[in-house]
Amino acid sequence: MVVKRRNRLLSIESICDAALVCIDESGRLTMAELAARLGASPSSVYHHLPGRGAIIEALRERVGATIDSPAVDDPDWMGAISGWMRAYRQAMAAHPNLIPLLIAQPMTSEAGLRSYDRVAGLLAGAGVADADIVPWITALDSFALGSALDLTAPDQPWVVADRADLPALGAAVTAGPAGRRRADTAFELGLAALLAGMSGSAAG
Amino acid sequence: MVVKRRNRLLSIESICDAALVCIDESGRLTMAELAARLGASPSSVYHHLPGRGAIIEALRERVGATIDSPAVDDPDWMGAISGWMRAYRQAMAAHPNLIPLLIAQPMTSEAGLRSYDRVAGLLAGAGVADADIVPWITALDSFALGSALDLTAPDQPWVVADRADLPALGAAVTAGPAGRRRADTAFELGLAALLAGMSGSAAG
Numbered sequence: 001m002v003v004k005r006r007n008r009l010l011s012i013e014s015i016c017d018a019a020l021v022c023i024d025e026s027g028r029l030t031m032a033e034l035a036a037r038l039g040a041s042p043s044s045v046y047h048h049l050p051g052r053g054a055i056i057e058a059l060r061e062r063v064g065a066t067i068d069s070p071a072v073d074d075p076d077w078m079g080a081i082s083g084w085m086r087a088y089r090q091a092m093a094a095h096p097n098l099i100p101l102l103i104a105q106p107m108t109s110e111a112g113l114r115s116y117d118r119v120a121g122l123l124a125g126a127g128v129a130d131a132d133i134v135p136w137i138t139a140l141d142s143f144a145l146g147s148a149l150d151l152t153a154p155d156q157p158w159v160v161a162d163r164a165d166l167p168a169l170g171a172a173v174t175a176g177p178a179g180r181r182r183a184d185t186a187f188e189l190g191l192a193a194l195l196a197g198m199s200g201s202a203a204g
Numbered sequence: 205m206v207v208k209r210r211n212r213l214l215s216i217e218s219i220c221d222a223a224l225v226c227i228d229e230s231g232r233l234t235m236a237e238l239a240a241r242l243g244a245s246p247s248s249v250y251h252h253l254p255g256r257g258a259i260i261e262a263l264r265e266r267v268g269a270t271i272d273s274p275a276v277d278d279p280d281w282m283g284a285i286s287g288w289m290r291a292y293r294q295a296m297a298a299h300p301n302l303i304p305l306l307i308a309q310p311m312t313s314e315a316g317l318r319s320y321d322r323v324a325g326l327l328a329g330a331g332v333a334d335a336d337i338v339p340w341i342t343a344l345d346s347f348a349l350g351s352a353l354d355l356t357a358p359d360q361p362w363v364v365a366d367r368a369d370l371p372a373l374g375a376a377v378t379a380g381p382a383g384r385r386r387a388d389t390a391f392e393l394g395l396a397a398l399l400a401g402m403s404g405s406a407a408g
Contacts, residue, residue, distance in 0.1 A: 027231045027304070072372070096304060099353070100231070106358045113370055116362060121372035133372075134380030138354060138361075138387065139347075139394030146350025149303070150342060154310045157342075158320060166317055168276070168325035168337075176338030183342065190343030193401025194394060201393070 010040055012048050016062055019055045020095065027097040029055065056101050061109040063098065066091045069114060072121040078195045080122055084115070085144050085191055092148035099145050127202035136198050143194060147187045155179040214244055216252050220266055223259045224299065231301040233260065260305050264313040267302065270295045273318060276325040282399045284326055288319070289348050289395055296352035303349050331406035340402050347398060351391045359383040 018037045023029050031052055035042040049055050067087040070080035092099055107113060116137065123133045156178050160170045177185050222241045227233050235256055239246040253259050271291040274284035296303055311317060320341065327337045360382050364374045381389050 100300060100304070100356065103353050103361075104356050104358070106361055106363045108363045113362060113364065113367070113373065117370040117373040120376040124372055124376070130375055130379035132380070132393070133376035134386055135389040135393050137376070138390030139351075139397070142350030142354045142390065143343075143347050143394065144350070145353060146346030146348070147343075149307050149349060150346045152304065152308050154308070157310055158317060159310045159312045160317065163317070166321040168328055169317065169321040171334055172324040172328070172337035172341070175334035176336070182338055185339040186342030186346065189336070189339050189401065189405070190347065190398060193343070193397045196404075197393065197397025197400060200400075 010038060010044055010048055012058060014038065015045055015048055015055060016058050020059055020062075020098070023059075023097045023101065024095060029101065053105055056098075056105060057107075057109050059095075059098060060102055060107065061111050063091050063095055064109065064112050064115065067115065069111075069118045070122055072118040072125070074122065077122045077126045078199065081119065081140070081195065081198075082191060084119065085140060086187075088144045089148045089151075089187060092145060093151040096149050096152050099149060103145065123198065123202075126198070128198055129201070132201055136194075136201070139194060143190055147183070147190070150183050150186070151180075153183070157182075214242060214248055214252055216262060218242065219249055219252055219259060220262050224263055224266075224302070227263075227301045227305065228299060233305065257309050260302075260309060261311075261313050263299075263302060264306050264311065265315050267295050267299055268313065268316050268319065271319065273315075273322045274326055276322040276329070278326065281326045281330045282403070285323065285344070285399065285402075286395060288323065289344060290391075292348045293352045293355075293391060296349060297355040300353050300356050303353060307349065327402065327406075330402070332402055333405070336405055340398075340405070343398060347394055351387070351394070354387050354390070355384075357387065361386075 015034070015038065019029055019034055022034055022037060026033070029052060031042045031045065034055070035045050038045065049058060067084065070084045074080035107116070119137055120133050123136060124130065128136060156173065158169060158173055160166050160173050163170055176182065219238070219242065223233055223238055226238055226241060230237070233256060235246045235249065238259070239249050242249065253262060271288065274288045278284035311320070323341055323344075324337050327340060328334065332340060360377065362373060362377055364370050364377050367374055380386065
């Protein structure tokens with residue numbers, strides 16, 4: 001959807017709308033393509049947001065707005081982290097092409113930082129050692145983002161029909177869930193394992 | 205690097221070379237861009253590989269060639285899976301833009317399928333129930349791919365300097381590892397947790 005009208009009034013909102021369409025459609029964001037889509041010059045885009053990084057950070061804020069930050073005083077820290085992880089995966093699954101762009105730059109989004117501050121506070125409260133908190137948050141992040149990308153996988157990721165030479169994979173595919181249930185079961189199994197690992201690390 | 209000579213002899217090898225450069229540089233693969241880079245017509249590319257999906261599958265085979273398949277009779281199944289996961293993450297980290305393209309289509313690559321057949325065989329041998337094998341393999345996949353993308357993250361993913369209002373995240377960033385050590389520690393922690401989860405599932 002290219003906006004045809006030239007010199008239309010730009011806003012942070014309209015720039016973010018167009019940038020997200022660029023990324024969803026093409027998997028990338030260039031200022032030239034964004035400006036063309038907006039029917040504006042790159043310099044008029046820069047007037048509102050000082051560059052590509054700022055636009056991606058604004059998209060982090062927008063996509064993250066659907067994720068409730070965990071309550072830092074939640075006595076059920078595992079439940080709080082689980083809820084955050086489920087919402088995080090779901091939000092990112094709606095814009096999988098945005099994932100590599102978010103990973104590649106430092107987080108400055110205020111809502112994002114506050115959310116991670118709460119996750120860090122929950123892990124500290126659970127007894128995870130300070131030095132282990134960033135690695136555990138990173139592991140959670142990698143799993144949530146990998147699982148969000150997995151939601152773009154085909155219903156059956158492995159083509160094994162009539163393949164007697166792949167007996168173990170064939171049996172597993174036949175016995176296991178497919179489609180969305182495959183993805184959801186995997187996410188819950190992995191999440192439970194990571195939580196158990198964090199809990200063990202806290203107790204150790 | 206655009207090959208200037210027109211009508212040069214195409215081969216599966218040269219098409220894959222050019223496709224990987226397209227993906228590494230732009231994050232996407234279109235037949236038009238690939239043909240332009242090769243100085244060839246799309247139809248002459250199709251003559252060697254029957255479409256975009258076949259090219260991506262050939263790249264799965266090529267990038268996967270650096271990953272040793274785990275030995276299905278390895279008595280140390282956790283060690284075998286760990287070695288495979290480390291090589292898998294490392295191989296994909298060299299071509300992070302390829303990750304979403306690989307996830308989005310069914311695997312037909314022979315080497316890829318054989319490798320997953322061995323992983324499935326190891327999990328079955330360890331006692332994981334047939335119905336749980338595909339979900340666990342999916343969880344491993346999501347974690348390996350998310351962790352490969354994490355290797356593209358900046359040295360310090362959170363900007364928290366002088367942020368007294370982010371006390372928990374600030375303390376965690378100060379106490380925790382940064383850069384490659386952050387990523388590697390996270391990967392090993394998460395991998396150990398997933399292996400422990402699989403082991404518990406096998407015993408249960």
